[in-house]
Amino acid sequence: MWLLFYKVWLRNARVWRKHVRASLIGNLGQPFLFLLAMGFGLGRQIPQIEGVTYLQFIGPGLVASAVMYSSSFETMYGSYTRLTTQRTYEAILMTPVNVEELALGEIVWAATKGIISGLIMLATLPLFGLIPSPWILALIPMLFLEGILFASLGLIMTALAGDYEFFNYFTSLFITPLFLFSGIFFSISAMNPVIQKISLALPLTHAVNLSRMLCYGRIGPDWPIHALVIIILSVFCAWVAIVLVRRRLIL
Amino acid sequence: MTLTAKPPLVEIRNLTKRFGNRVAVKDLDLCIYPGECLGLLGPNGAGKTTTIYMLLGLVRSTSGEISVFGESIPERLKQVKLRIGVAPQADNLDPDLTVYENLLVYAAYFGIDRSTAGKRADDLLGFFALKNRSDEIIQHLSGGQRRRLLLSRALINAPELLILDEPTIGLDPQARHLIWERLEDLRSQGTTMLLTSHYMEEVSRLTNRVLILDEGKIVAQGDPGEMVADMIGSEVFEVADSPEKLDVLEETLRSCKVDIERVADRLFIYSKEPCAELETMAISLRHVSKRPANLEDLFLKLTGRTLREN
Numbered sequence: 001m002w003l004l005f006y007k008v009w010l011r012n013a014r015v016w017r018k019h020v021r022a023s024l025i026g027n028l029g030q031p032f033l034f035l036l037a038m039g040f041g042l043g044r045q046i047p048q049i050e051g052v053t054y055l056q057f058i059g060p061g062l063v064a065s066a067v068m069y070s071s072s073f074e075t076m077y078g079s080y081t082r083l084t085t086q087r088t089y090e091a092i093l094m095t096p097v098n099v100e101e102l103a104l105g106e107i108v109w110a111a112t113k114g115i116i117s118g119l120i121m122l123a124t125l126p127l128f129g130l131i132p133s134p135w136i137l138a139l140i141p142m143l144f145l146e147g148i149l150f151a152s153l154g155l156i157m158t159a160l161a162g163d164y165e166f167f168n169y170f171t172s173l174f175i176t177p178l179f180l181f182s183g184i185f186f187s188i189s190a191m192n193p194v195i196q197k198i199s200l201a202l203p204l205t206h207a208v209n210l211s212r213m214l215c216y217g218r219i220g221p222d223w224p225i226h227a228l229v230i231i232i233l234s235v236f237c238a239w240v241a242i243v244l245v246r247r248r249l250i251l
Numbered sequence: 252m253t254l255t256a257k258p259p260l261v262e263i264r265n266l267t268k269r270f271g272n273r274v275a276v277k278d279l280d281l282c283i284y285p286g287e288c289l290g291l292l293g294p295n296g297a298g299k300t301t302t303i304y305m306l307l308g309l310v311r312s313t314s315g316e317i318s319v320f321g322e323s324i325p326e327r328l329k330q331v332k333l334r335i336g337v338a339p340q341a342d343n344l345d346p347d348l349t350v351y352e353n354l355l356v357y358a359a360y361f362g363i364d365r366s367t368a369g370k371r372a373d374d375l376l377g378f379f380a381l382k383n384r385s386d387e388i389i390q391h392l393s394g395g396q397r398r399r400l401l402l403s404r405a406l407i408n409a410p411e412l413l414i415l416d417e418p419t420i421g422l423d424p425q426a427r428h429l430i431w432e433r434l435e436d437l438r439s440q441g442t443t444m445l446l447t448s449h450y451m452e453e454v455s456r457l458t459n460r461v462l463i464l465d466e467g468k469i470v471a472q473g474d475p476g477e478m479v480a481d482m483i484g485s486e487v488f489e490v491a492d493s494p495e496k497l498d499v500l501e502e503t504l505r506s507c508k509v510d511i512e513r514v515a516d517r518l519f520i521y522s523k524e525p526c527a528e529l530e531t532m533a534i535s536l537r538h539v540s541k542r543p544a545n546l547e548d549l550f551l552k553l554t555g556r557t558l559r560e561n
Binding site: 004007010011014015018086087088090091092093094095096097098249250251 | 270304307308309310311328329330332333337339341342343344345346347348352356357359360361362408
């Protein structure tokens with residue numbers, strides 16, 4: 001019943017292949033520059049955190065943030081363009097592909113883009129002296145689920161958006177704070193308990209924590225909580241996104 | 252009328268759609284029989300596109316029943332859409348893909364395998380004179396080429412029912428004639444079609460039965476030629492003159508069997524049978540034109556001359 005979603009995925013992959021370079025620079029530029037500026041620049045003046053250099057400390061978190069940016073931006077700007085000006089969704093819905101498959105295809109595609117960005121970031125870490133542990137094999141499916149989560153959130157925004165400006169709310173009030181306050185740049189365990197609680201309410205925190213554990217190969221006792229939060233949130237948000245896209249497209 | 256002997260391909264009963272307070276379609280009954288080309292006519296906002304969208308499951312009906320190929324909509328939408336081709340009114344070609352890719356990717360949505368899709372795409376690009384544009388990006392195509400590609404795409408799944416929503420809108424006469432020829436070819440091959448259009452010449456040429464919709468309801472239906480003959484007549488005289496002269500003229504034509512319509516400084520005289528006074532008038536007055544009655548006369552008679560979009 002839901003099988004045709006991968007035809008939508010294939011369509012997006014075909015288009016992506018044509019603009020692969022611009023697309024990767026767009027998605028990777030920001031986290032990579034942060035890695036350089038903060039890691040090399042600021043990092044030199046900072047002592048070790050949790051037993052690693054500052055650059056090694058922020059590396060795994062930036063992998064998780066690269067996934068977040070790529071996935072959510074694809075289902076915001078990319079999907080919104082296909083929904084409105086290009087009328088691609090309307091064209092697709094005139095075929096046997098139904099609206100649930102369409103939405104799922106968009107989400108899975110954006111998560112795929114997310115994981116491509118995450119993997120490339122991961123591959124650059126050895127250049128900065130961080131050799132990831134074999135546990136990163138377990139990180140890959142978690143990054144994919146993180147991609148599903150942020151792709152779904154982006155698609156929810158698209159289903160509600162009246163214009164491109166609407167995405168500024170989401171980016172400024174949600175994505176940027178997540179980037180800054182999910183423990184990528186400082187150790188949350190060193191903060192006071194209230195801030196620790198707040199940061200656990202941010203979805204990216206769990207992805208950052210998992211990424212760090214699996215990159216260093218230091219698996220903490222709370223890994224099941226992080227994994228569970230990501231799994232539950234990704235499924236729930238995907239479901240909400242599908243419902244909202246259906247409501248927007250089928251009058 | 253042998254066409255209507257077979258069971259209908261599309262059967263719509265009591266279909267109603269409300270958007271809030273606005274009634275877009277009201278208690279519509281409609282059948283499309285295998286092999287026919289049904290014309291759906293009506294002013295903008297009459298409910299044509301809404302009806303098509305309900306057929307495709309893009310708009311949910313408020314009440315009523317739709318069945319296509321004997322299958323119920325929206326329950327069996329997926330199965331039904333496999334067998335329908337649509338050329339929508341608003342161009343929704345995929346601008347991220349080339350001409351050829353547009354057809355291949357669309358074929359994939361229907362689950363058509365790659366080699367069949369490639370062969371069909373080649374045939375269709377040939378049929379619609381687009382072969383040398385295969386690798387062109389959509390933005391580089393002219394309006395006529397885009398329309399032809401839209402029609403090619405609608406045929407990629409070898410549909411049993413072809414839905415054409417204003418297929419030649421905004422095209423130059425050359426492009427329009429080419430499309431008409433192709434659609435006539437398809438008709439003669441037995442493809443069933445549903446056509447909406449504002450070009451009455453197009454409707455007269457392609458359809459064998461029309462249905463005129465106004466404010467969501469059917470106001471007339473039948474064979475276009477017969478309807479014009481029955482409801483309008485055979486000939487139309489258009490006279491432009493001063494109001495006084497037109498008054499006098501109206502008076503003299505009392506004895507004739509004609510319908511008269513006055514629009515500003517213009518008199519439309521629809522004649523059902525020959526009349527001596529009319530012929531004399533046509534010779535004596537300078538600003539008079541005589542032409543055969545057509546579908547546009549009927550359309551305007553049934554749906555009025557005022558604009559509808561206000």
